[in-house]
Amino acid sequence: xxxxxxxxxxxxxxxxxxxxxxxxxxxxxxxxxxxxxxxxxxxxxxxxxxxxxxxxxxxxxxxxxxxxxxxxxxxxxxxxxxxxxxxxxxxxxxxxxxxxxx
Amino acid sequence: xxxxxxxxxxxxxxxxxxxxxxxxxxxxxxxxxxxxxxxxxxxxxxxxxxxxxxxxxxxxxxxxxxxxxxxxxxxxxxxxxxxxxxxxxxxxxxxxxxxxxxxxxxxxxxxxxxxxxxxxxxxxxxxxxxxxxxxxxxxxxxxxxxxxxxxxxxxxxxxxxxxxxxxxxxxxxxxxxxxxxxxxxxxxxxxxxxxxxxxxxxxxxxxxxxxxxxxxxxxxxxxxxxxxxxxxxxxxxxxxxxxxxxxxxxxxxxxxxxxxxxxxxxxxxxxxxxxxxxxxxxxxxxxxxxxxxxxxxxxxxxxxxxxxxxxxxxxxxxxxxxxxxxxxxxxxxxxxxxxxxxxxxxxxxxxxxxxxxxxxxxxxxxxxxxxxxxxxxxxxxxxxxxxxxxxxxxxxxxxxxxxxxxxxxxxxxxxxxxxxxxxxxxxxxxxxxxxxxxxxxxxxxxxxxxxxxxxxxxxxxxxxxxxxxxxxxxxxxxxxxxxxxx
Ligand SMILES: Cc1cc2nc3c(=O)[nH]c(=O)nc-3n(C[C@H](O)[C@@H](O)[C@H](O)COP(=O)(O)OP(=O)(O)OC[C@H]3O[C@@H](n4cnc5c(N)ncnc54)[C@H](O)[C@@H]3O)c2cc1C
Ligand code: FES
Numbered sequence: 001x002x003x004x005x006x007x008x009x010x011x012x013x014x015x016x017x018x019x020x021x022x023x024x025x026x027x028x029x030x031x032x033x034x035x036x037x038x039x040x041x042x043x044x045x046x047x048x049x050x051x052x053x054x055x056x057x058x059x060x061x062x063x064x065x066x067x068x069x070x071x072x073x074x075x076x077x078x079x080x081x082x083x084x085x086x087x088x089x090x091x092x093x094x095x096x097x098x099x100x101x102x
Numbered sequence: 103x104x105x106x107x108x109x110x111x112x113x114x115x116x117x118x119x120x121x122x123x124x125x126x127x128x129x130x131x132x133x134x135x136x137x138x139x140x141x142x143x144x145x146x147x148x149x150x151x152x153x154x155x156x157x158x159x160x161x162x163x164x165x166x167x168x169x170x171x172x173x174x175x176x177x178x179x180x181x182x183x184x185x186x187x188x189x190x191x192x193x194x195x196x197x198x199x200x201x202x203x204x205x206x207x208x209x210x211x212x213x214x215x216x217x218x219x220x221x222x223x224x225x226x227x228x229x230x231x232x233x234x235x236x237x238x239x240x241x242x243x244x245x246x247x248x249x250x251x252x253x254x255x256x257x258x259x260x261x262x263x264x265x266x267x268x269x270x271x272x273x274x275x276x277x278x279x280x281x282x283x284x285x286x287x288x289x290x291x292x293x294x295x296x297x298x299x300x301x302x303x304x305x306x307x308x309x310x311x312x313x314x315x316x317x318x319x320x321x322x323x324x325x326x327x328x329x330x331x332x333x334x335x336x337x338x339x340x341x342x343x344x345x346x347x348x349x350x351x352x353x354x355x356x357x358x359x360x361x362x363x364x365x366x367x368x369x370x371x372x373x374x375x376x377x378x379x380x381x382x383x384x385x386x387x388x389x390x391x392x393x394x395x396x397x398x399x400x401x402x403x404x405x406x407x408x409x410x411x412x413x414x415x416x417x418x419x420x421x422x423x424x425x426x427x428x429x430x431x432x433x434x435x436x437x438x439x440x441x442x443x444x445x446x447x448x449x450x451x452x453x454x455x456x457x458x459x460x461x462x463x464x465x466x467x468x469x470x471x472x473x474x475x476x477x478x479x480x481x482x483x484x485x486x487x488x489x490x491x492x493x494x495x496x497x498x499x500x501x502x503x504x505x506x507x508x509x510x511x512x513x514x515x516x517x518x519x520x521x522x523x524x525x526x527x528x529x530x531x532x533x534x535x536x537x538x539x540x541x542x543x544x545x546x547x548x549x550x551x552x553x554x555x556x557x558x559x560x561x562x563x564x565x566x567x568x569x570x571x572x573x574x575x576x577x578x579x580x581x582x583x584x585x586x587x588x
Contacts, residue, residue, distance in 0.1 A: 001248075001249070001371070002267055002268055003268040004264060005168075005260075005266055005290050007164055008163060008164060009164050010162070011162060028162065029263045030263070033262060033263035036259060036263075036265060041249070048500040049500055052248055053248065054249065056246075056250070056252060057254065057255050058259060059153065060146060061381070061536065062497060062535070062536050063530070063531040063532045064246075072219075074531065076567070078258075079146055079147065079193075079195075081193065
């Protein structure tokens, strides 16, 4: 979906997983930017109809970037900096109690 | 600048808390600190800059031509702030503003902040909200498909992460920023296959009266340059009257209506932009009165000459006080800071007025010609109140334009708060940020009234999500414990 600019400053690489898949991202990027850069096209499913959604505004306004990070749901990926070893998962519908403690 | 990196490093209270580290907030906090005020600046983003100067201190974009000279000017604003004695908490979200019970005769505030998964309530004698603008909602059929995002989102991805849309990209909408965004993305190597301009042709007539002023404005040369460049190098399509995003589970094409004819453009990314409007959630939830600005066509907080809201002690500066652009945002931040410093007893009214005079003069210059842009780029009615019933207008609760129209006409619902009770629009996590303006527009149209008469959602804190775990872990005051424990 997104790709790196050619003459961008490279940063340190961080490892993380998305739905169990090992991926790498750049230090200094948000969770959402890292997912976009890795070609992830959708990161959540809506609570009402279950359709896939992708980040829309990237500035904390739309909440379409909601993901589960290290077991905690409803995190706005576009505001959370990526950290080494993060476990990021698609948020399915509403936040489930087991996801909170998972 | 004193960096605050953990929530327990915050003081119990500050003379002044500024929310938002864009040009307005950075200038307000720097000026106040220079006057000896004990000030804290918080921003939910990890680095200062706000929207226009986003990530200016840490952007991975090395080629300075890509983002243009205006962007790099932000470094000076950040540097001035960094030289000041103000405290700065990045990645710190403000989610509530309430009266401070510890200040018996009122006047103080208790604010809720979250940083790195931990929350705290602290005191603030004065508040300046500099939370900026958001892009105006632009609901079209299919705008919830993955692959459709705002043009501002692509700009944020570019500035902060140096990434650009990978495939065929279409930009659609109107407003002065549209050309800038298209130009920046093209310079960064994105494949922009078309720029679709939805500016209604009739707007030119309406804006003509404001043209003489615009011809003397600082926007003119810049705007013309941007427009000429975009038109020269990109495929530009004017007079677009209808848009729809198409695809199964993911964007595949955009359907374009121009007058009577329809064409389809295959694309991987569709970027929507319909100008920017003040983000009013925080000021609304803090109880500040708002009015509908008919020229900018949006809600703005009601402010006096010193940018003080209807709630004494709360000022609103920058684009959150009405769209004026980065230069005016910085100036308005300083004016608000002078006023807060005066209220905190730093200097008398005469001195405050004298300090404000040159700022006000510059402000008049910076805002010259704004009216022309506002009138010219006023969105077409069919994008403010979508015609197609199936268009989703509340992205969170998946409420459609047809449902809102039906509820307004058949059930006689006359206001957005009542609409919320019927349809749940505005009840989702975004708290009306993406549906509010459209719901108001649809109700006004259905009932033959105006947005001003319809009113807006009455919002409540928390204005940003805070987890129950964070709330439960808040240190409780004695009074709070007594209120629930018998
Ligand atoms: C997506 C977008 C892109 C734009 N790009 C440009 C551009 O390239 N050029 C241009 O001239 N104008 C641009 N603008 C217009 C913009 O509004 C500028 O005029 C300028 O950034 C306004 O400055 P400001 O200080 O008022 O607010 P902003 O720069 O928007 O800063 C507001 C800050 O408040 C923070 N904030 C908001 N709510 C909270 C909260 N509850 N807690 C903590 N922090 C919070 C935000 O994170 C943000 O950093 C853009 C607007 C948008 C919406
Ligand atoms: S993408 Fe809109 S809130 Fe994160």
